[in-house]
Amino acid sequence: MIRVVVADDQDLVREGFALLLSLAGDIETVGQAADGDEAVAVARRERPDVVLMDIRMPNVDGIEATRRLMADDRTAACRVLILTTFDLDQYVFDALRAGASGFLLKDTNRERLIEAVRIVAAGDALLAPGVTRRLVAEFARSPGPDPGLKQRAEGLTDREREVLLSIARGRSNAEIAGELAMGQGTVKTHVSHLLTKLGLRDRAQLVVFAYEAGLVTPGS
Numbered sequence: 001m002i003r004v005v006v007a008d009d010q011d012l013v014r015e016g017f018a019l020l021l022s023l024a025g026d027i028e029t030v031g032q033a034a035d036g037d038e039a040v041a042v043a044r045r046e047r048p049d050v051v052l053m054d055i056r057m058p059n060v061d062g063i064e065a066t067r068r069l070m071a072d073d074r075t076a077a078c079r080v081l082i083l084t085t086f087d088l089d090q091y092v093f094d095a096l097r098a099g100a101s102g103f104l105l106k107d108t109n110r111e112r113l114i115e116a117v118r119i120v121a122a123g124d125a126l127l128a129p130g131v132t133r134r135l136v137a138e139f140a141r142s143p144g145p146d147p148g149l150k151q152r153a154e155g156l157t158d159r160e161r162e163v164l165l166s167i168a169r170g171r172s173n174a175e176i177a178g179e180l181a182m183g184q185g186t187v188k189t190h191v192s193h194l195l196t197k198l199g200l201r202d203r204a205q206l207v208v209f210a211y212e213a214g215l216v217t218p219g220s
Contacts (some may be wrong), residue, residue, distance in 0.1 A: 007039035036060030070099035102126025125203035149213035168210035
């Protein structure tokens with residue numbers, strides 16, 4: 001059973017998502033929160049697998065709440081799935097940096113919501129096309145690669161670097177396997193090695209790393 005906490009300042013939205021998730025059969029809503037402070041408190045108490053987190057909430061917003069969850073040993077293992085009203089939300093990039101594992105638009109349907117929770121709970125990242133475009137636009141405005149990150153990338157093998165570049169370009173494991181002529185199991189092994197070597201938690205952070213280290217550039 002996947003344990004979920006739903007955080008949103010709008011009662012109807014919060015309760016609606018909780019109801020929709022309850023229909024999945026393998027997902028249980030173990031808590032609700034109306035702001036970031038409450039989301040952190042509930043997550044510390046319930047230790048959920050996934051926190052469905054709105055960005056724009058009073059008192060403490062979803063980005064700061066995500067940052068606090070990732071910095072706390074009691075909640076660092078949980079995955080944060082950000083809820084956003086617009087795919088070009090100005091806070092998307094900050095949320096990724098804070099440790100969010102994915103983004104979901106609030107106008108999503110039930111099937112997409114349930115699938116998104118399952119994907120994130122399994123340890124994968126979820127980046128919608130619109131969100132990815134926003135992310136690339138942010139990197140296009142950045143001053144240049146981070147020398148420290150570039151140095152960390154030097155410890156990667158050629159194959160690991162190829163897999164990382166493919167991930168940064170939005171390729172799935174199946175697509176990477178086809179492009180690089182390897183089995184999907186081998187791709188998963190390379191992804192696992194990348195996460196361990198670079199000290200990252202999921203594919204979303206691998207994307208951020210690849211751009212910030214200058215390994216891939218917008219439009220490449």
